[in-house]
Amino acid sequence: MAFTIKINGSAHSVDVDGDTPLLWVLRDVLGMTGTKFGCGMALCGACTVHVDGAPTRSCITTIDSVGTSDITTIEAIGATAAGVRIQKAWLDREVPQCGYCQSGQIMSASALLASNPHPTDGDIEDAMSGNICRCGTYARIREAIKQAAAG
Ligand code: FES
Ligand code: FES
Numbered sequence: 001m002a003f004t005i006k007i008n009g010s011a012h013s014v015d016v017d018g019d020t021p022l023l024w025v026l027r028d029v030l031g032m033t034g035t036k037f038g039c040g041m042a043l044c045g046a047c048t049v050h051v052d053g054a055p056t057r058s059c060i061t062t063i064d065s066v067g068t069s070d071i072t073t074i075e076a077i078g079a080t081a082a083g084v085r086i087q088k089a090w091l092d093r094e095v096p097q098c099g100y101c102q103s104g105q106i107m108s109a110s111a112l113l114a115s116n117p118h119p120t121d122g123d124i125e126d127a128m129s130g131n132i133c134r135c136g137t138y139a140r141i142r143e144a145i146k147q148a149a150a151g
Helices: 022-029 081-092 102-115 121-128 138-150
Strands: 002-007 010-015 048-051 054-057 070-072
Touching: 002 022, 048 102, 054 102, 081 102, 081 138, 102 121, 102 138, 121 138
Parallel strands: 002 070
Antiparallel strands: 002 010, 048 054, 048 070
8 A cells, every 4th residue: 555654854655554664664665764663562762753843753653643743863963953963972972882772762752852952860761761771771762861951
C-alpha cells in the first residue's frame, strides 16, 4: 500500500504494509539509519523520533498511524532551536560512549527542551527515564541537558 509521509520537511512516498513500523520504513526503505533499533518493544528508547514534536517510539508506531504528521529524525534535529543546543552540549560534555543509544537520547532531550526550556532535575528524570544506556552515560546526559537549558 502506498503512503506519503513527511520527514524532516520533505514528503516521502513508500509502498509498504500498513502495519509496518515507522522505524523499519526509516531505516530499511528510506536508508535513514540514524534512528536505531534496540528492543522493538518500546522499552529502550533507541528508536525515538519526534511526531509533531512529541518524542515517539518509532518501533511501535505503524506507518498507517502517522498520517500527515511532521516527523523529525536525528538527521535533522540539528536544524531545530532546541536540537542545536542539545547537540552542542552533547559534544561539549562528551556524552556518548559506544553511541548506540545516543540518537534516541538526543531526540528525547531536545523534545524536552523544546517544550520545557528550564527543566528541573525531576523533569529531566521523567523525560529521559525511558531511554536506556547500557554504557551508563546518564550523569553526562543530565549535565548536558542542564548546559543546553542554561543557553
Ligand atoms: S527499539 Fe523502540 S524502544 Fe527500543
Ligand atoms: S552510549 Fe553506549 S548504550 Fe548509551
